[in-house]
Amino acid sequence: MNLQTDYLRTFIALAETRGFTRAGRQVNRSQSAVSMQIKRLEDEIGKKLFERIGKTVKLTAEGNILIKHAMRIIKEHDDAVRALSKPDLEGFVRFGSPEHYTIGVLPKLLARFAAAYPDVVVEMRCENSDEIKADIERGELDVGICTQISDGGQVISHDPVVWVADPGFVMQRHQTVSIAVFEEGCIFRTWALEALEKSGISYRIVYVSRSISGLIDSVRAGLAVAPIIRSNAPADLKIVGLENGLPVLPVSNIVLHKTKKVASEIIECFSEHIIQSFGEKAQALP
Known part of the structure; x- marks a missing residue:
């Protein structure tokens, strides 16, 4: 079995974007070239790596096994190339x-x-x-x-925007929810307010910050809930959503x-x- 790095890069791109066209943009290949490389990789392994769901795809069980190894292989490959290429940029x-x-x-x-x-x-x-x-x-x-x-631009990652709250947060029915948001001009603020208004949820802005640390501090103090990307959610706070009466927020591309x-x-x-x-x-x- 020979897992070519070009095929693995395309495999990773398709796993991240879930679409052949978007994956092609990420690796600078046509949709047909992406499809061909995935087919050759599947033939080499002898297993299906993706399932089609409408216009998107998702990893199969075998694909989920391969993705972790593929990420590691590509990282090690690129690290080796950089280590051997004598960096002389200035x-x-x-x-x-x-x-x-x-x-x-x-x-x-x-x-x-x-x-x-x-x-x-x-x-x-x-x-x-x-x-x-x-x-x-x-x-x-x-x-x-x-x-x-x-x-x-080039989409390089995805990170859902979520509500974070103090662990003891409980939203009562018809409650006016207190929120902490970034200053005007931040798209996360816009998304949060639009989602609350569309859901018919009454809210008040009790804390406005330029920094994410300010938002997180206000949540820790029990003053508010705040919209931040999932990867920034601290372990001592809880992610809340529909089950707590708050609307789903968009994914940040x-x-x-x-x-x-x-x-x-x-x-x-x-x-x-x-x-x-x-x-x-x-x-x-x-």
């Missing part, structure tokens, strides 16, 4: 991200990139997604990750944008590190 890259993506994955990403490329300086800027996208289009940033709010004004090896290398790090994060989620 310069700087201007990078932007909303604050809710800077917790957890980005510190590790920046540390690993700095260790691999000590002569490259990463200038980081935290702004809302629409501002980051505009900065990239103006050439003020080289690379950015955003919550998908329009067309363009995390999109990578790169400047079209300047092409450089540094930008491409840093972008590859971002994609890899968010792939590892997705694998670690329950």
Whole structure:
């Protein structure tokens, strides 16, 4: 059995996007090429890896077994290539991200990139997604990750937005729910308010913060519930939803944008590190 890395990359992309067209965009291949590579991988293994559900696909039991190994194989392969390629890049890259993506994955990403490329300086800027996208289009940033709010960019990961609450939270019928939200301009705030209004749930904003730490502190204090991405939900808080009377929130599609004004090896290398790090994060989620 020979598991080719190209096929495994395509397999991972299809598992993440659940669609042949979206997977093709992620690995820069046509829909038919994605289908062909998955077929060859299945022939090599002798087992079906995906089940079709309408226009989407989901992993079979065998696919779920392979995905963990595939992620590890690709990571080890890429780490080996980087270790043997004698990093000689130098310069700087201007990078932007909303604050809710800077917790957890980005510190590790920046540390690993700095260790691999000590002569490259990463200038980081935290702004809302629409501002980051505009900065990239103006050439003020080289690379950015955003919550998908329009067309363009490369979807690199998905993270559901959830309500977090104090463990003792109980929502009474017809209760006005107290919520903590980001400042105006944050898409998570918009999604939360629209979902509550659509569900006919009365609410009041009791806490507004620029930072996710402020939201989490307000929830820990029992002041409110707050909408954050699932990967940022602390273990000491509970995720609440329909069973607690709160509406389901959208999934945050995390999109990578790169400047079209300047092409450089540094930008491409840093972008590859971002994609890899968010792939590892997705694998670690329950």
